Structures are given as structure tokens and as C-alpha cells.
Amino acid sequence: MLPSAAQYFRRLSAVEKKAVYERCDISRQYFYNLISQNTKKKPSVDLVKKLQAVTKNRVTRYELRPDLDWDLIDGPEK
Numbered sequence: 001m002l003p004s005a006a007q008y009f010r011r012l013s014a015v016e017k018k019a020v021y022e023r024c025d026i027s028r029q030y031f032y033n034l035i036s037q038n039t040k041k042k043p044s045v046d047l048v049k050k051l052q053a054v055t056k057n058r059v060t061r062y063e064l065r066p067d068l069d070w071d072l073i074d075g076p077e078k
Helices: 003-011 014-023 028-035 045-054 070-074
Strands: none
């Protein structure tokens, strides 16, 4: 996860963070581990797509998993 994506999530209020992890069906702890930048955890492709959708593209799949070739995975972003 790029620092800009982690910063976006860290700036959210507690209520907004809760909405994100509940809508993505992940635990609070896992969400905080992802955005901590002190971990090597990487979200799955499915979770990346959910996070992008929940944030209404404010955080993109390219920011969440820059290590993946997204054009190869599911074609160019529209």
C-alpha cells in the first residue's frame, strides 16, 4: 500500500473507519494492520476491489497494490 493510501484511511474518523472495514467484511484489527505501514501484509485482489469501491475511487487499486499488474489482472481502469 502506498503511503498516500494509508494516509487517506488514517485521516478518516473512527466512524468512517468502522464503516470501511465493516463494508469490506474484514476485522478492525486486520484493517488497522493494513494501514499501519509497519507490516508486510498486503490486501487480496478481492479486498482491494472492495476498498476501491467503498472509497468511491478516492483510493485506487494501483495505490493499494502497486506491486500488481492491474491491466493484466482485469483490464485497464475505466
